[in-house]
Amino acid sequence: MASRLQLPTDDSVLLNVTHSNLKSFASEVRFSLESTVEAVKDKLWKKTGTAVDSMRLELYDDTGVKVSDLSDNTRPFGFYSPLDGYRIHIIDLDPSSVTSGGWLEDTSLVEKYKISDEAYDKLDGTYRKFKEKLGPRSGSAQGSKTDEDHMENICANFKVGDRCQVEPGEKRGVVTFVGRAEALGAGFWVGIQYDEPLGKHDGL
CATH class of the missing domain: 3.10.20.90 (Phosphatidylinositol 3-kinase Catalytic Subunit; Chain A, domain 1)
Known part of the structure; x- marks a missing residue:
């Protein structure tokens, strides 16, 4: 047993x-x-x-x-x-x-480091100095924003229901949307549904 x-x-x-x-x-x-x-x-x-x-x-x-x-x-x-x-x-x-x-729990008991604006301005490598360096570029950055009519000419060649192949990847599918999509940004967009599931959106 x-x-x-x-x-x-x-x-x-x-x-x-x-x-x-x-x-x-x-x-x-x-x-x-x-x-x-x-x-x-x-x-x-x-x-x-x-x-x-x-x-x-x-x-x-x-x-x-x-x-x-x-x-x-x-x-x-x-x-x-x-x-x-x-x-x-x-x-x-x-x-x-x-x-x-x-004092291990009450942060009000811990002495805080303080610095005046004048002393901070004299320091190198601060975030404030970094922002000042970027300042002159901000105008050109705004000018480079995507145009509202970006890709309109290309999108004019597509219509809903067209078959297409996306590269790179050679993934095939069908056009399901052509036009503006504010949620995605300025310009014109083409939406494609792939023939086979792909990613978290299952090919959409």
Whole structure:
């Protein structure tokens, strides 16, 4: 009689993580129940920056009720019976921690670089200097816009229903439209439906 394959049971839980100093921090982290509390703290240190020795952990159930303090670093995490959906709350006890004071989240606490218009004008390689160089060319650029009657003479040789071959590619099809198409731009356009499907528009 063949032996029955037994799969190992899952010994991990997926928990929500919050932090006392990082109000906008929220993460889902998977923990092994066999890990020690100290190993759990080490994993959280890598995600939040709070030092293991400065970390106090609280475990809450999925209704927000506190279950226990994870106070013994040597105990396996499974001793506290966490379940999927529970929450670990990190309390950072270090007043000089990188997470303290909210400066990791509050950008108003960060000193902004400021420069006067006069000083900016003296700098080379700025966007303002780039625009100034393009300025004299803007008139010629406008003059090169596509004429409203562009391709009219060529389009006069086509009519809806004509057979044609498009090159390059030697794709054959039938003319389905001749005229202006404001959505495509100025000038005259010829619309072709290919005999075989092509691209996301299926040959149209």
